Amino acid sequence: KQEVTQIPAALSVPEGENLVLNCSFTDSAIYNLQWFRQDPGKGLTSLLLIQSSQREQTSGRLNASLDKSSGRSTLYIAASQPGDSATYLCAVFGGNNRKLIWGLGTSLAVNP
């Protein structure tokens, strides 16, 4: 059964820092991995999608990498800003079940 774990659970950094959020999954038979952002009481915004054949994806200050064989992904946020404060969720899609399996998220606070 696929399990997704995210470390750390919470992170508080000063503005301007580069930071790394970690995601691990137990079953490497995935179609893709997605990173989402969730603001308090709000919906889920897709940030990046990495197909199983890809190693990384970039969007602006965000870079996500995928090492499928080791069951790991990282989300790198460069030059963090207070507006980046949110919960970041990792989810894997596919394998035996064509559905997203989610981590619990990393709650990020970027302090001005």
Next chain:
Amino acid sequence: EPEVTQTPSHQVTQMGQEVILRCVPISNHLYFYWYRQILGQKVEFLVSFYNNEISEKSEIFDDQFSVERPDGSNFTLKIRSTKLEDSAMYFCASSGEASEKLFFGSGTQLSVL
């Protein structure tokens, strides 16, 4: 950018009552999903829908739950007799292909009293 629309944003109901959560997926998408998130817990898959039928459902999606695409634009989740433990944020999502990026709505916060 096209978006998934969910209504209502908040729903309060009494235990045992029926609720219908509504969603308008992105117009050219073919795959539709419902997920939910109980406060403080992981987002959970409920059901996926393709070609006018359920393609997969979770253990949570028991006989009290049903989905429907009554016309070409709406996708609904019905809970026939709500329980306290159904209180959660319910998210609708759609995608163009099965393994493509999912686009989520802003959610319906369901509170069962």
